[in-house]
Amino acid sequence: MISEYFIEFFNRLERQGPGDDNYTELAFCLLDNLPKNPRILDVGCGTGRQTLTLAGIAPCEITAVDVFDSFLNKLNENLKQETLKGTITTLNASMLELPFEDEQFDLIWSEGSIYIMGFENGLKEWKRLLKPGGYLVASEATWLRRDIPEEILNFWTTAYPEIGTVTEKLAVIEQCGYQPLAHLTLPEYGWQQNYYDQMEAQKQDFLDQYGDVAEAREVVESELEMERNLYQKYKDYYGYVFYIMRKI
Ligand SMILES: C[S@@+](CC[C@H](N)C(=O)[O-])C[C@H]1O[C@@H](n2cnc3c(N)ncnc32)[C@H](O)[C@@H]1O
Numbered sequence: 001m002i003s004e005y006f007i008e009f010f011n012r013l014e015r016q017g018p019g020d021d022n023y024t025e026l027a028f029c030l031l032d033n034l035p036k037n038p039r040i041l042d043v044g045c046g047t048g049r050q051t052l053t054l055a056g057i058a059p060c061e062i063t064a065v066d067v068f069d070s071f072l073n074k075l076n077e078n079l080k081q082e083t084l085k086g087t088i089t090t091l092n093a094s095m096l097e098l099p100f101e102d103e104q105f106d107l108i109w110s111e112g113s114i115y116i117m118g119f120e121n122g123l124k125e126w127k128r129l130l131k132p133g134g135y136l137v138a139s140e141a142t143w144l145r146r147d148i149p150e151e152i153l154n155f156w157t158t159a160y161p162e163i164g165t166v167t168e169k170l171a172v173i174e175q176c177g178y179q180p181l182a183h184l185t186l187p188e189y190g191w192q193q194n195y196y197d198q199m200e201a202q203k204q205d206f207l208d209q210y211g212d213v214a215e216a217r218e219v220v221e222s223e224l225e226m227e228r229n230l231y232q233k234y235k236d237y238y239g240y241v242f243y244i245m246r247k248i
Helices: 004-010 021-029 049-057 069-080 119-129 150-159 166-175 188-210 214-234
Strands: 039-043 061-066 087-092 105-111 130-143 178-185 238-247
Touching: 004 069, 004 188, 004 214, 021 049, 021 178, 021 238, 039 049, 039 119, 049 061, 049 069, 049 087, 049 105, 061 069, 069 087, 105 119, 119 130, 119 166, 130 166, 130 178, 150 214, 166 178, 166 238, 188 214, 188 238
Parallel strands: 039 061, 039 105, 061 087, 105 130
Antiparallel strands: 130 238, 178 238
């Protein structure tokens, strides 16, 4: 159950998960057969850091979907300050029941969000929304080594049992009827500087305002302190990998 303090804390951040503008752009540039004005669905957009990056690169038409209005409102506020090549429309909808007809999109984009319904399930369910030959790009928690220490194995198998190796993820992509085109591992600064350092920068102000509420302190302890400690200890073993694929 996501608390109001979770939303309040994450709404202060530029991104709600590890990521990097250059990696968003790099993944997009690998899609060599998009139409000139692609229709893009950004699933679980949060406050839309990657949405703004994509709309800055190409004259695209993006529908950005999330379940929290405060994230979508922040994206709409940020949108006003930018001069973009593409357009962005926000929509409050769940990725579990996306309200679109079949074959509407040239590209589905999901940074750090497909885990919510599971990688395999997401690939299967969203496929109908892609035009023939349409692309899907998703960043997904992935094991980077096989000799995984017990502490981090236990953490991830509880948090997200579907975490797997690159080889396992590529097999899932093929089984779901996509052609894997490329994969890119997000570098460490995408976690440390772009995510945990941003949280750290907001922490004191957030705790000054809500530090007397146990639920608010819990958000900082689990989302920032506990997860950052695990990342620093075990960053060689897991990371986010961008998977770039095409509907067959
Ligand atoms: C880890 S964040 C990633 C946000 C953003 N893509 C980024 O990388 O900064 C996951 C996002 O999925 C959204 N989300 C959670 N459940 C959802 C659902 N059922 N449908 C759509 N979005 C959902 C959350 O609100 C959050 O913004």
